[in-house]
Amino acid sequence: MPLSASAGAKPDNSAWPGLPFHDWKETCATLHLWTQIVGKVRLVRTPWLNHSWHVPFYLTARGLTTSPIPYGSRAFDVEFDFIDHLLRISTSDGLAKAMGLQPRSVASFYREFFACLSGLGLTIQIGPRPNEIADAIPFDQDDRHASYDAAAANRFWRALLQADRVMKEFRTRFVGKCSPVHFFWGSFDLAVTRFSGARAPQHPGGIPNCPDWVTRDAYSHEVYSCGFWPGGDALPMPIFYAYAHPQPAGFNTAQPPPATATYNEAFGEFILPYDAVREAAQPDDLLLDFFQGTYEAAADLGKWRRAELEYQGPQHKRAGT
Incomplete structure (x- = not known):
């Protein structure tokens, strides 16, 4: 008879893959830049939506997609497939091209991607410099970033898939x-943002290679935001995070659950290590507690009208019940 979790057996959390940052640091940096190239195509072809909601990607059963992008009377989408390790470009009139995701420089990826777009009758130009990265190298000149570990990219997508699922429940x-x-x-993060409805003080801006007006539009109103980030040089580990803008007095000293969550002064946000979630007996419950606890701290200290903003009806019924 198998041991139960309560009897000391380790829970099967294989759906939450290990993602040590140092193991795929170079792949992470290269993939970040590849996504920026594709993302900028969506940016220049999609009508502006407040808070830059016209630019993000969305999770799919195979990777990340732009969703449909308008091109006159046509449309196209681009998907990073982290199972077959392909970049697929598909058009509404039945045309398609694919590129292999493999070790190659950002400059090489950039050239082939735009050659594929041109071959599909899509003439598009983007700004050649990455956003939100200090000392950024223009895409067409970047021969330094050239790593792609397929197994690590797949683990990253599977971690995103679990985070996306729980964050949608929280939403x-x-x-x-x-x-x-x-x-x-x-x-390079997965995020969901709640709004109080009140205007916010002007954001100071200052994000590298990102116009201040873009940042100020993103934070034009009071927000609570949470998400998942795979890590970087400033914090070399994957984390879940939560912050408020503007940050209400006392938020940084709040003590939301779980005990493994801490406030990071340098980042100005609460962080919860991804591994704390991955190794938990009930990962979903732990993560939802973190999101709910940090939201309540932000909303209560910020005097949000919670009764008007939160769902008050019966529990959602799942299909078939």
């Missing part, structure tokens, strides 16, 4: 203005 608890759960290629 259902709110009836005020709220973003979709979406992946921002500039900051």
